[in-house]
Amino acid sequence: MQTDDRRAADLEELGLTNYEARVYLALIRRDVFTAAEVAREAGVPRQRVYDVLEGLIRRQLAVLHPGRVAGYSAIAPDTAVERLIEQQRRSLGRLERLSTELARELTPTFDSGRTHTDPLDYxxxxxxxxxxxxxxxxxxxxxxxxxxxxxxxxxxxxxxxxxxxxxxxxxxxxxxxxxxxxxxxxxxxxxxxxxxxxxxxxxxxxxxxxxxxxxxxxxxxxxxxxxxxxxxxxxxxxxxxxxxxxxxxxxxxxxxxxxxxxxxxxxxxxKDRQPTESAAGAATGSAAAGSLEVSKAAEPDDSQA
Incomplete structure (x- = not known):
């Protein structure tokens, strides 16, 4: 089961969906499967299996055998992988052309934006x-x-x-x-x-x-x-x-x-502040002494009374 999970993940890397990868891995186990059989084998909901099989047929990874009960079989893995790689190459080519065109269209807008600055954005x-x-x-x-x-x-x-x-x-x-x-x-x-x-x-x-x-x-x-x-x-x-x-x-x-x-x-x-503090202290002391002298002078002299 772990091997199938790893192989399914590899097929997904090549562009298949998870259901498509599981159905393809089921198809290669036997020459022909009916839709119901492959759904059971792959663990895919039966109502989805027809869409999945049609997708594999469009990708040329599976073949339909018409009859009273239709059958399905996988193409050889080496051919399937080569076709998936080719599809990826075509897709990459389209993306390269699209990206080149998109970059060419967006560059003027980007350049224009570089010339506009808010005078207060700093x-x-x-x-x-x-x-x-x-x-x-x-x-x-x-x-x-x-x-x-x-x-x-x-x-x-x-x-x-x-x-x-x-x-x-x-x-x-x-x-x-x-x-x-x-x-x-x-x-x-x-x-x-x-x-x-x-x-x-x-x-x-x-x-x-x-x-x-x-x-x-x-x-x-x-x-x-x-x-x-x-x-x-x-x-x-x-x-x-x-x-x-x-x-x-x-x-x-x-x-x-x-x-x-x-x-x-x-x-x-x-240091500059210290003399100022000392002078202020001295001035306060002198004022206090002066106040004391005035107080004494104001006292009555008993000897002259």
Whole structure:
């Protein structure tokens, strides 16, 4: 039975249907079969066997013997296989002619389509916070040469930006560039300062700018993701644009490097902030002392009373 199944599958490869293959394999077992006999032998429904036999006769793989009860017999296998191969050759020839003609007809439409581009097909507008976060992570994960970013409130912190830490470590290990400019407000939050140290340890270069125009990341000098806060809607409303345009990325990279060159390193910014904090503390102490002196001066002198 397994042998018949394999042979039937081979005949199907040559172009027969499953029923045709099974009926032909049944016919070669005997000189002549009636339709009922071959249906039983091949395991084909009797109501279908006549159509199957007619198909084999049209393919010149079986012969009809007319009589009071019609009989059917198979032609020799070598002849049958050769005829099937010839039918496949003719079919292939037709397909080759059809494919050549079809390709010739479709090519002008294809060429015409290449000249039409949507002027905004390189701009993706993102409004959902999850979508923005996913695109931000994907840009970092897929970056191969360079990441440049403007970071200003609100900031991503681990574990929210694990992709950024991994990208920093990966690109640094490969000798690539990872640089971030943070706005000065970051120094007011000790937790965020710790986060920056994590990125520095991973290989990222960080500098502190007095002000940044927007929140942005440039990946591989070709793709820009930037936040565009809505000036009309509620304070937290923002729209992010993902723009795949090397010329825009190059222009924004020039802006980045211009601010980078005049900004302090993280260590410089932290040292620069310490004297300010000390002076503020001293001023607070002086004010308190002055207040105390005024209070004392206002007290009545018992010796003169």
């Amino acid at each position: 701009v993706e507008v993102l409004r959902d916070a999850n979508d923005i976060g996913e695109r931000f992570a994907r840009l970092q994960t897929t970056a191969e040469r360079e990441l440049l970013s403007f970071s200003k409130p609100p900031w991503f912190t681990p574990p929210e930006n694990l992709a950024g830490l991994e990208a920093s470590a990966r690109l640094h290990a490969a000798g690539r560039t990872v640089r971030s400019l943070y706005s000065r407000e970051v120094l007011e939050d000790p937790a965020l300062v710790e986060v920056m140290h994590l990125f520095v340890d991973a290989g990222e270069e960080i500098r502190i700018a007095d002000e940044l125009p927007l929140k942005m990341i440039i990946a591989d000098g070709s793709t820009v993701l930037c936040d565009m806060p809505d000036p009309v809607a509620r304070d937290s409303a923002t729209t992010s644009l993902c723009i795949r345009h090397p010329s825009l990325a190059e222009a924004l990279a020039l802006t980045f490097h211009s601010i980078w060159d005049r900004s302090l390193t993280l260590s410089e910014a932290l």
